[in-house]
Amino acid sequence: MGYLARRRSSYALQQCHFSHVFLPAVVRSRSPATEGDCNIHKSNSTYITDLDVSRAHLSGFLFAPILLSIKSSIHCNLLVSAISCTFHQEIKSFRPYEIWTRVASWDDKWIYMVTHFVDTSEFWPSRYVVQDLTSTNRRIRVPVPHEKEQRVVFASAVARMVFKSGRLTVPPKRALEICGLLSAQAAECPTAAPCPDPGAGVTESATGFNKWTVEEMALYKEKGLPIVRLERGWDAVRGLFREDQCVLAEYRDSMW
Template identity: 35%
Template sequence: MHGIREILQIACSWLTFDVVWKVSIIVLLLLNLKNVPFVYHLRILNGVRFLLRSQRPPIAVQPEHLFQPLITSSKVCLMEIDVFGHKSNSTYFADIDVARVHLVTTLFGKGIEQIRGGTTMNGLSGKPRSKFTLALGAVSCTFKQELLPYETYDMWTRIISWDEKWVYIVTHFVKRSSKISPRISSLYPDQSAQDSCTEEPHAGDATKDTSTSNVPVRSPVAASALSKVVFKDGRITIRPREMIEASGLLPKQEFSHAGSTGKFDARVETEVEERRQRGLRLSALLSGQVELEEEFNGKVALGRHYDGIGAEGVMATLAQLTKLSKFQLV
C-alpha cells in the first residue's frame, strides 16, 4: 500500500495542468494530423515529387496506361466529421486535389519536364522561371455512402476524357472495408504481389455477389467526383493531346528503315478515341456548368447572415439570441 501511495503521489505531482494541456494538444494533433495547418500543402508536394526522374515509376508510361486509375489512400480524421457523425462533404475536395496531383505527375511527368525544360524547381536551376501550371476549372462530386470516423478509404483516380482545352478526371472514393484491390499494378509490378496476397477470392469483381444468398452486393463506391483541368504555360493553353503525346501516352508514327513513310498504330488510336468520346459524353456535366454564371442576379437578396465565426459574428449572434438587436448586423 505504501508503494502504491508513493506512485500515486508521483503521478499527481507530474500530471499538472500544464502537462495535461500539452499532452492533450499533442494527442489532438496526432489524431488530426491530416488537418493541421500546412499539412495539405505537404500532401500536394508529396505528389509533385513524382515529377523528378528518380521518383518516377520503374516502368515508363505507355498508351495502355492512359485510362488506368492511380490509387491513393487516406483516412477520415476527427476534424473532418460533420454534425451527422461522418466525413463532411466539403472535405472530399481537398482529398480530390491530392489524388489529382498524384495522377497528373505520374502520367505526365515526361511531358511536363519537356515544357518546363527540366525537373528542377524555379530559382534553383539558374534558368528563367517556368510559367507552367495546372489549373482547375471545375469539380463536381456525388455522394453515395458515408465514411465513418477513422475509416480508411482509397481514391481511384483516372483520366476519363479530354477535348481541345480540358482534361477530365474522375475520382472514385472506395471504402477499404470492401476489400477491392487491383489484380495487376501495371506501373509498379512489385505491388501486384502485395495486392494479390490481401485480395480475397473474387474480390476483384466489385458488382458480383460471391455469397450463396441472393442479397445484392452493396457498391463499394462512397462518392464519385469529376474534375476538369487545363495545362498552361503562362497565358498559353497547352492542348491536352500535345501533353499526352509528349508524355508517351499516345502512339507516335513509326518510320520504316528506309525512312520514307511510316505505319501508324491505327488500332490503338481507334481504341483511345472511342474511350475518349465515351468519356466526353459523361463529362458534359461540367462543360455545361459555364452557363450557371449567367444565372447570377445582384439586384435583390433575402438579406445577410453571419456564420457566427469571429468576434463580429459571435456578437451579432448573441445580440440576436438575447433580443438586444433586431438585425443580423451589429
Template identity: 35%
Template sequence: MTMAWSASAVFAALSAIFWLFNYKNIPLAWHFRFYKSLGYYLYLDKPRPEVKSDVFRTAIYKNRSPAYECDLNGHKSNSTYFSDLDIARTDLMVSVFRKILLDVKKKEGKWLYIPVGAVATVFKREIKPYANFVIKSRIIAWDDKWLFVLSRFESPESGKLHAVSLTKYVFKLGRKTVPPVEAMEKCNLWNEDVEKKGREGMKTAQAILDLDKLEEIEV
C-alpha cells in the same frame, strides 16, 4: 516514486495524442502532403515504360477520415472530400504527364501549370470517423481545351461507393493554353485508339460542361 502530473502536462499530452490521430488537419499539413506528392512523382518515382493505355490508368490514393474532419452528423464533412481530391488527382496528373512537366521546365525555365476548372461531386454514402477509404482516379476524356478526370471514393474492404467526382483541368504555359492532345503527344501517350476511347468518355464529361451554364442563372 510516483510523479504527479500537472494540469498543463496532462493537457499537453492529450493535445499531442489528439493531433497524432488528426495529423491531416495540422496547420500546413495539406501543403506538406501536396508538395510531397508532387516531388515524389516528379523526381523519385521510377519512370514507367511508355504505354499508350497509361493515359487511362487508375491512380489509387489511400487514406482515412480522422475525427477532426467529421461534422455534427458524425461522418466525414462534405468539404473535406475536396482536400483529399487535391492530393489524389495530383498523384494521377503528375505521374501521367511527368515527361512534359519536366521537359517544359528544362526548356522554358518555368512550370507547365495544370489548374482545376471545375469539380462536380455526388455524395452517395457516409464515411465514418477513422474509416479507411481509397480514391480511384483516372482520365476519361478531353476536348480542345479541357481534360476530364473521374474519381471514386470507395471502401477498400467492401468496395462500397461513397462519392463520385468529375474534375476538368486545363494546361497552361503562362497565358497560353496547351491542348490536352498536345500534352499527351509530348508524353508519347497519344494514338488513334486513345483518341477513340477519349471520345467515348465525353458522354460522361458533358455533365461537367453543362455546369458552365449555371453562370447564366440569376439568384
C-alpha cells in the same frame, strides 16, 4: 499539390506508356475525427482536399515530361478549372476508404479526371505499373460484379483541368503527345472499333489496358466525354467506376 506532382514525376518518368493513360492511381486513406461533421461522418468539404492530393499523384505519374520540361522545351502547369462532386453514401469517422482517380477524357481545351471514393475492402488490384506492391495483396482477388461496384462508391467527382504555359493554353492532345501518352496513330483515330462501355464492368480484353487497341482507347475517350461534361447528369459519373486489375500505383497516407 505541386510538390507531390513533381515528386511522383521523378519516380515514374521512365515507366509510363501510352496504354496507361486511362489507368487509375489509388490513394488509401481513413476518415479521422478531425474531418467529422455533426453527424460523425466525413465532412463534405474535406473531400475537396482528398481530390487535390489524388489528382497530384496521378498528374505526377502521367505528366512528368511536361511538368518538369524534360522531353520538351514546353513547361506547363496543370490547373483546375471546375470540380463537381456527388455524394452517394456517407463515410463514417475512422472508416478506411480508397480514392481512385483516372483520366476519363479530353477535348480541344480541357482534360477531365474522374475520382471515385470507394470501400477499401472490396477491390484488390493484382498489378501496379510503377510499384512492386504485389506482396500487399494478401487476399485472393475475386472480380466484383458491376452492380456491387456501384453500391460501394461513396462519392464521385469530375475535375476539369487545363494545361497552361504562362498565359498560353496547351491543347491536351499536344500535352499527351509530349508525355508519350498519345501515339500518332491514336491522335488520328477517332472512333473505329468497339470497346467496353464506360459504364460497364471490366472485360477480359481491357483488364490491363495494355491489351486495348488504339481504336478502342479512342472510342472509350469519346464515349466518356459527354459524361464528364455532365451532359448525362451527375449520377452518370458514378457509372464510370470500374475495378481494374492493373493500376498505376497505390499511395497510403499517414492514417495507414
